[in-house]
Amino acid sequence: MDEAPEQPPAPRIVVGGALVHQGRVLAARRSTPAAVAGRWEFPGGKAEPGETEAQALERELLEELGVRARALSRLPGAWTVRPGLELRFWTAELLAGEPRPLQEHDELRWLGPDELDAVDWIGHDREVLPHVAPLLHP
Numbered sequence: 695m696d697e698a699p700e701q702p703p704a705p706r707i708v709v710g711g712a713l714v715h716q717g718r719v720l721a722a723r724r725s726t727p728a729a730v731a732g733r734w735e736f737p738g739g740k741a742e743p744g745e746t747e748a749q750a751l752e753r754e755l756l757e758e759l760g761v762r763a764r765a766l767s768r769l770p771g772a773w774t775v776r777p778g779l780e781l782r783f784w785t786a787e788l789l790a791g792e793p794r795p796l797q798e799h800d801e802l803r804w805l806g807p808d809e810l811d812a813v814d815w816i817g818h819d820r821e822v823l824p825h826v827a828p829l830l831h832p
């Protein structure tokens with residue numbers, strides 16, 4: 695029997711959510727871990743085995759921010775956070791609740807189209823901003 699060619703293991707996926715509401719997008723400042731503390735990101739986290747990316751994002755937004763949200767569509771691009779961990783971004787809409795920094799974050803800001811440069815984004819997140827800006831309005 696032929697041996698199957700070695701396949702690299704599928705990476706674990708981290709989903710960051712561009713939560714858009716009333717023309718603005720939510721940015722969250724991380725409080726942990728030290729490597730990214732103080733920098734801004736799109737809230738989200740790692741997908742658990744068996745979860746879709748959309749399910750993972752909706753669960754993480756509930757855990758981290760206390761809101762119900764719906765994942766809408768994936769944005770272009772993918773980034774390797776570290777070997778075996780791939781970061782992707784989705785857009786999401788707010789269904790219910792007011793976001794609060796319950797875990798991992800110590801500050802939240804809603805940013806309009808002219809404010810996207812106002813915070814110190816994690817580098818990967820900065821690269822997806824050109825796809826987020828057209829979703830916002832003054």
Ligand SMILES: Nc1nc2c([nH]c(=O)n2[C@H]2C[C@H](O)[C@@H](COP(=O)(O)OP(=O)(O)OP(=O)(O)O)O2)c(=O)[nH]1
Nearest residue numbers: 708709710735736737738739740775781816818819
């Ligand atoms: N959630 C999130 N993580 C990001 C973004 N950009 C970025 O480089 N990362 C990095 C930071 C972390 O090293 C990794 C995601 O880990 P995480 O701590 O959010 O995942 P998680 O909530 O599932 O937490 P855990 O399993 O570590 O407890 O990806 C982003 O926009 N959102």
